[in-house]
């Protein structure tokens with residue numbers, strides 16, 4: 001039977017992991033949600049299952065793995081807030097099948113990533129990581145050999161989305177030639193141009209920067225073969241996802257000297273928190289500039305993300321609005337006035353809508369407003385009724401076969 005959720009705000013439990021910004025807690029409090037458990041790290045699966053068992057909302061960043069097993073053990077969960085861009089850490093199929101809405105912050109940290117990549121481009125073209133490491137060991141490598149200006153060099157961007165396209169504009173501003181490869185035809189900004197294959201991009205670029213999401217099609221998209229196709233002395237930058245690059249092949253390409261350097265922000269396996277050890281085949285390679293997944297970690301980005309995602313969760317909780325959800329049909333809902341609002345999330349299969357409408361006609365319940373939106377998998381119906389009928393309607397609605405979640409808002 002689908003879980004019934006209709007609670008006073010102080011009974012709504014919110015679990016926030018991975019040290020999301022204080023702005024999220026403040027926003028939630030300003031909307032009346034104070035029952036928040038706050039952890040600075042992600043949790044391993046078993047501990048997560050324990051914590052999430054009672055949670056109505058969970059907030060995570062890129063590290064917490066919300067697997068099907070975890071979600072199936074979260075009977076009260078209404079929505080997930082990814083306080084970041086990527087949603088690959090969530091089993092979206094499972095979330096959708098379970099009627100759990102997922103939200104993220106698609107833009108708030110994009111500028112931070114693009115700025116970091118510009119900085120790294122310049123540092124890598126000058127061989128700074130290696131020179132810096134030598135200085136720390138008492139060495140002194142004062143030499144122009146292998147050091148270049150960014151001006152006039154070719155930057156190849158793989159994935160020309162929110163980050164890739166901003167990077168394109170910034171790179172042109174320092175005099176770089178920009179080419180990009182994307183699976184979708186994109187409007188090139190400035191003088192950038194789209195190339196038709198990744199091989200073409202790899203063959204032409206002095207610096208290659210990856211800005212694709214983690215998808216089955218992007219996993220290991222840069223392996224030994226692709227690294228081989230890069231120009232000798234080229235530089236690889238990855239601030240997308242660790243699984244996009246074959247890290248062992250990259251270590252080999254750096255050790256052989258085929259690549260001049262790499263700046264890597266994301267790794268196939270990352271520590272859960274700041275107290276855990278970072279293990280990687282790239283450790284100890286001086287011309288690898290390694291950063292602990294901080295592409296989007298600026299005060300500005302984190303504060304904005306905190307507000308943005310907390311706002312989406314609070315609004316979904318308050319009135320059922322799903323605008324910009326990554327897996328739910330999008331509905332922007334007006335206030336409900338004095339009515340009680342029933343939210344019915346169901347499998348998108350034939351017959352459910354008529355079963356829903358039957359509940360109201362058979363029980364002579366007047367509907368004051370009704371909203372419906374579907375996507376391939378889900379149907380989302382919102383029905384406003386007089387307060388006196390909501391308990392009866394809820395009871396009947398949640399027993400309709402195919403119901404995933406049903407709750408009432410007072």
Ligand SMILES: NC(=O)C1=CN([C@@H]2O[C@H](COP(=O)(O)OP(=O)(O)OC[C@H]3O[C@@H](n4cnc5c(N)ncnc54)[C@H](O)[C@@H]3O)[C@@H](O)[C@H]2O)C=CC1
Pocket residue numbers: 085086106109110113158159160161162163164181182183184211212213214215217218239240241265266293294295296297
């Ligand atoms: N290091 C960090 O802290 C951060 C990392 N990220 C990562 O960066 C990724 C990209 O972010 P956005 O630019 O905002 O995403 P986006 O969705 O705006 O752009 C991604 C682009 O990649 C393209 N793409 C997809 N598959 C491709 C393929 N096989 N080959 C070439 N292009 C392909 C898409 O068509 C799209 O244009 C995020 O998904 C996230 O994983 C995002 C923010 C911070």
Ligand SMILES: O=C(O)C(=O)COP(=O)(O)O
Pocket residue numbers: 061062063083084085086087109293294295296297
């Ligand atoms: O926004 C993203 O996708 C990121 O990778 C940033 O992740 P984070 O919030 O820093 O764990």
